[in-house]
Amino acid sequence: MGSNLIVNYGEAVAMILFVIGFANLLLQNNLIKKIIGLNIMDSAVYLFLAEKGYIVGRTVPIVVNGVQSVEAYINPIPAGLVLTGIVVSVSVSALMLSLTIRLYRRYHTLNLDEIAALLQKEGL
Amino acid sequence: MSFVQNFPFFSIILSMFSGTICSVLPRKAAKVVNLAMLTIVGILSACVLGFTVASGESYTFMMGHFPAPWGNEIRAGVLEAGMALFFCIIMILSIVGGTHKLDEEVIESKHSLYYVLLNLLMSSLLALIYTNDLFTAYVFVEINTIAACGLIMIRESGRTIVAATRYMIMSLIGSGMLLLGICITYDLTGHLLMLNIKEAIAGLVVDGRYPAPLLVAIALMCVGLAIKSALFPFHSWLPDAYGYSTVSSAAILSSLVSKGYIFLLFKIIYRVIGVEIFNNSRIIDVLFIFGLAGMIFGSVSAIREKDIRRMIAYSSVAQIGYIYMGIGMGTEFGIVAAVFHVLTHAATKSLLFISCSGLTDVSNFERSFIPLTGSGYRHKVAGVAFTVGSLSMVGVPLFAGFISKLLFAEAAVQMVGSGKMLPVLIVLGISTILNAIYFIKTVIRIYTPVENSEYRTIKMSEVKLYSLILILFIILNLVLGCNSDPVVEMIRQGLGMFA
Numbered sequence: 001m002g003s004n005l006i007v008n009y010g011e012a013v014a015m016i017l018f019v020i021g022f023a024n025l026l027l028q029n030n031l032i033k034k035i036i037g038l039n040i041m042d043s044a045v046y047l048f049l050a051e052k053g054y055i056v057g058r059t060v061p062i063v064v065n066g067v068q069s070v071e072a073y074i075n076p077i078p079a080g081l082v083l084t085g086i087v088v089s090v091s092v093s094a095l096m097l098s099l100t101i102r103l104y105r106r107y108h109t110l111n112l113d114e115i116a117a118l119l120q121k122e123g124l
Numbered sequence: 125m126s127f128v129q130n131f132p133f134f135s136i137i138l139s140m141f142s143g144t145i146c147s148v149l150p151r152k153a154a155k156v157v158n159l160a161m162l163t164i165v166g167i168l169s170a171c172v173l174g175f176t177v178a179s180g181e182s183y184t185f186m187m188g189h190f191p192a193p194w195g196n197e198i199r200a201g202v203l204e205a206g207m208a209l210f211f212c213i214i215m216i217l218s219i220v221g222g223t224h225k226l227d228e229e230v231i232e233s234k235h236s237l238y239y240v241l242l243n244l245l246m247s248s249l250l251a252l253i254y255t256n257d258l259f260t261a262y263v264f265v266e267i268n269t270i271a272a273c274g275l276i277m278i279r280e281s282g283r284t285i286v287a288a289t290r291y292m293i294m295s296l297i298g299s300g301m302l303l304l305g306i307c308i309t310y311d312l313t314g315h316l317l318m319l320n321i322k323e324a325i326a327g328l329v330v331d332g333r334y335p336a337p338l339l340v341a342i343a344l345m346c347v348g349l350a351i352k353s354a355l356f357p358f359h360s361w362l363p364d365a366y367g368y369s370t371v372s373s374a375a376i377l378s379s380l381v382s383k384g385y386i387f388l389l390f391k392i393i394y395r396v397i398g399v400e401i402f403n404n405s406r407i408i409d410v411l412f413i414f415g416l417a418g419m420i421f422g423s424v425s426a427i428r429e430k431d432i433r434r435m436i437a438y439s440s441v442a443q444i445g446y447i448y449m450g451i452g453m454g455t456e457f458g459i460v461a462a463v464f465h466v467l468t469h470a471a472t473k474s475l476l477f478i479s480c481s482g483l484t485d486v487s488n489f490e491r492s493f494i495p496l497t498g499s500g501y502r503h504k505v506a507g508v509a510f511t512v513g514s515l516s517m518v519g520v521p522l523f524a525g526f527i528s529k530l531l532f533a534e535a536a537v538q539m540v541g542s543g544k545m546l547p548v549l550i551v552l553g554i555s556t557i558l559n560a561i562y563f564i565k566t567v568i569r570i571y572t573p574v575e576n577s578e579y580r581t582i583k584m585s586e587v588k589l590y591s592l593i594l595i596l597f598i599i600l601n602l603v604l605g606c607n608s609d610p611v612v613e614m615i616r617q618g619l620g621m622f623a
Contacts, residue, residue: 077316096289
């Protein structure tokens with residue numbers, strides 16, 4: 001079990017990063033730190049995908065010099081998935097940041113607990 | 125290939141395009157485009173439903189020029205088409221039922237943006253229903269989340285922005301887990317199309333390879349979707365999001381958005397993991413227990429709530445618990461009951477939110493219970509509609525909620541000998557009593573006469589469109605409740621096509 005961990009150290013790092021990002025997104029009070037956590041979490045998944053798509057000793061899947069053998073190239077699909085995922089995560093980050101700006105303008109704080117307390121006072 | 129088979133693709137692309145078009149239209153035109161789109165998509169889905177029922181089998185539709193293991197696909201069967209048709213109906217009723225409030229709730233310059241969000245939401249729901257590709261499903265899950273977040277925050281107040289933020293945080297946690305689950309599944313199987321994954325997973329299980337990663341992948345996908353559809357204990361964002369957004373948004377969020385994720389979960393269980401493998405994993409028990417807990421705690425929170433809309437929102441937590449309990453039973457009867465409860469809950473919860481807006485209108489826009497006393501007399505049609513919704517949620521015969529409770533109970537009785545039968549029956553009973561406590565309490569409250577009320581009265585003739593919508597909702601509820609056999613038969617047929 002331990003030996004697999006060392007061979008697949010890339011995946012292990014990706015999982016550790018995922019948990020770090022996940023914990024930050026869930027537990028931080030500061031909204032900006034939450035968003036940073038979100039980005040760490042998403043990037044960890046992309047690292048995991050990229051790690052899984054790479055095959056040692058093979059090259060980028062672009063046909064040059066007429067080599068058409070499948071054995072010569074790495075798997076291109078994870079790269080496509082990562083690109084799609086990046087687009088998605090950029091858009092949700094943008095949305096979260098715009099929400100944060102709205103909240104900051106209204107309550108002058110980034111702390112979600114403080115904002116909740118202020119809401120109670122407003123008593124809407 | 126018959127021309128009808130193109131319709132699922134047409135409906136997705138149509139709703140997406142109408143979303144883009146609405147962003148540059150003035151608000152009246154945007155509204156017309158939105159309703160026209162929903163009507164057309166409804167008709168197209170009805171055609172697909174007719175086609176699949178007649179042919180008796182589902183079909184896949186190749187997107188682009190690459191055949192099965194490489195390209196992208198959508199797939200339509202009875203359940204998919206029926207769900208799309210049903211979602212269209214609920215969406216039209218919810219939007220039209222909330223239009224008269226829209227001017228107060230959303231500033232005028234943003235109305236066309238509201239319709240953009242609704243169209244995008246519809247397109248993502250349709251894509252979630254029809255897609256046959258896991259990664260496409262993930263992308264549309266995110267589009268769905270973004271559109272839903274927009275629907276919450278378009279009514280600008282501190283409450284809604286905080287609610288939208290909380291919603292986003294929980295949703296992003298859920299979709300992060302879903303994404304990781306999908307990636308691990310892809311690494312294990314090398315496929316993204318559901319059918320190929322299922323074959324590969326069956327092979328892995330037979331060979332006994334990678335049991336732990338497979339379990340992790342199943343757990344991540346199920347829990348991710350459970351968080352997104354507000355299964356107890358991940359429901360903390362829900363009361364604020366449903367309680368303070370616009371009326372239409374609350375109706376749509378509670379009845380459609382969470383159901384889109386649940387439908388995707390059904391697809392993942394049946395078409396990606398495979399029922400057998402899912403039933404033998406421990407994940408099913410986790411969903412089962414949290415479903416049961418949600419049924420109780422959602423209702424207890426609803427009883428303690430003093431705000432009528434937040435009370436209805438908490439009731440959603442309990443109803444989502446019912447659905448997950450059905451999934452957790454792990455029998456075909458359980459799943460049929462869960463799918464039927466998706467329909468019941470969608471039809472009833474939107475009715476409750478829309479009728480509740482009428483009751484608060486005649487109570488000086490207050491939402492606590494004291495001002496609502498006697499509001500059933502001041503706004504008759506809303507009072508009747510709220511009563512119908514409440515009775516349906518409690519599970520009184522004639523209404524849709526009764527049938528789903530009956531199906532759950534039947535499914536439980538079928539499982540004699542399994543440890544899950546008694547918990548289901550007991551919790552079903554307790555939850556029904558708790559439901560009755562808060563819904564009947566509210567119904568009694570709105571029909572308690574008050575002397576010399578200073579609040580205004582609204583007659584049916586003043587709000588014709590709104591009354592018509594409520595009546596249509598009531599009819600829909602009665603149709604589901606009194607004529608459930610064909611619907612249940614269709615669900616069964618659709619699930620048969622799933623496998």
